[in-house]
Amino acid sequence: MRALIYDPAARHRVRFGDVPEPVPSPSEAVIAVEAASLNFGELAFAERQLRPGQLLGKDAAGTVVQAAADGSGPPVGTRVSSFAGTGGFAELRAVATSDLAAVPDSVGLAAAAAVPAAGATALQAVRRLGPLLGRRVLVTGASGGVGRFAVQLAARAGAHVIASVGRPQRGDGLRALGAAEVLSGSTIPDEPVYGVIDNVGGPILAQAFGKLCDGGIALSVGWAAREQTVIDFEEMRMLGGVRRLEPFCVSSPFGPDIAYLVERLRTGELDPQIGWTGSWRHVHDAIDALLDRQVNGKAVLDMR
Structure with missing residues (x-):
């Protein structure tokens, strides 16, 4: 074959x-x-x-x-x-x-x-963040497959979703998917966020981690930047509070998650x-x- x-x-x-x-x-x-x-x-x-x-x-x-x-x-x-x-x-x-x-x-x-891969990754990442109703969530690399699914699923979970993309044109359609804000380039939200789903890595992840509120969590999902992430933890200590940074890996079995996503396609709730x-x-x-x-x-x- x-x-x-x-x-x-x-x-x-x-x-x-x-x-x-x-x-x-x-x-x-x-x-x-x-x-x-x-x-x-x-x-x-x-x-x-x-x-x-x-x-x-x-x-x-x-x-x-x-x-x-x-x-x-x-x-x-x-x-x-x-x-x-x-x-x-x-x-x-x-x-x-x-x-x-x-x-x-x-x-x-x-x-x-x-x-399957992008949708299941986004779904499991959104679940890992925990309850999101009324919380601010930043999705970096939001123009890609994982990012666009994460925007939709986090918005469905009740989050105020901030989508970050590399260039303005890469943000086309993200508001229609549920993003409340769309940022481009290296711009990071001015106000703290509860959760980060990061698909980029490098300096963007370091900056996003610094914007977490007390009790917030950042998930390192992808590495599109192919640059090292350098975080000044002494600076983080000066901010006070507790923040988590986790390398995220999708886990099997995938059948139930694919079934959930396909059903959302059927009902028109997922694009x-x-x-x-x-x-x-x-x-x-x-x-x-x-x-x-x-x-x-x-x-x-x-x-x-």
């Missing part, structure tokens, strides 16, 4: 290749992939996550063509969306049934493919924010756009 393979010598370290069809474990279903979405982190930091020859792709949606042998998961013919570390950018994918969810006919598979779509034959064009910060939200590949 055809697949996209991690190759350090290739353009963007990604190339097409022919590989054997997946052999599922008893608790895995096999999906005929119809749509898959790209994530900034899996491309920018592929060398940290993959070995040469491994298949790329965390997010994939399609139709079950082989049900799990242990009886778990959906039957053949079910439309599903899935999240796993590798293997999504291929004609067939084997994935644990605990990490997939059924997709109703009213939800397009492109939209369903957009939510997948697809900013680029095209055939997987043009994957390098999609990667160019994503890494050059030309995509607001998600880039989705048509795998058919």
Whole structure:
């Protein structure tokens, strides 16, 4: 079968290749992939996550063509969306049934493919912040996939959401998603915030941490800046109070979170924010756009 393979010598370290069809474990279903979405982190930091020859792709949606042998998961013919570390950018994918969810006919598979990694990360991060009703929350890197989902989900939780983007045009549409304020460049809110969902790292994270109120929490979710974060903790002590900074990691099983997000797509309460779509034959064009910060939200590949 055809697949996209991690190759350090290739353009963007990604190339097409022919590989054997997946052999599922008893608790895995096999999906005929119809749509898959790209994530900034899996491309920018592929060398940290993959070995040469491994298949790329965390997010994939399609139709079950082989049900799990242990009886778990959906039957053949079910439309599903899935999240796993590798293997999504291929004609067939084997994935644990605990990490997939059924997709109703009213939800397009492109939209369903957009939510697993970015949506589950945003959902779990919002939950980690705790109760948000009436609280101020800063989302940095709000123009990307995780950021746009985090803005929507935090707003749904009752937060006053402040969205931070690198350039003014990257903030297009964020107010419609629930952002009460949109900041650009290195601007940080003047008033304290309770929570930070940081997708950038570097100086932005250090500045955002300094704006936390007593009892506030900052989650380091991403590292788009690729710069070190230097925090003056002596300065933090001078401010008094207690503030938390946590490196955030998304955790499995992902099936329940994907199901929650897909249901929000069905009801119209969540927008997948697809900013680029095209055939997987043009994957390098999609990667160019994503890494050059030309995509607001998600880039989705048509795998058919």
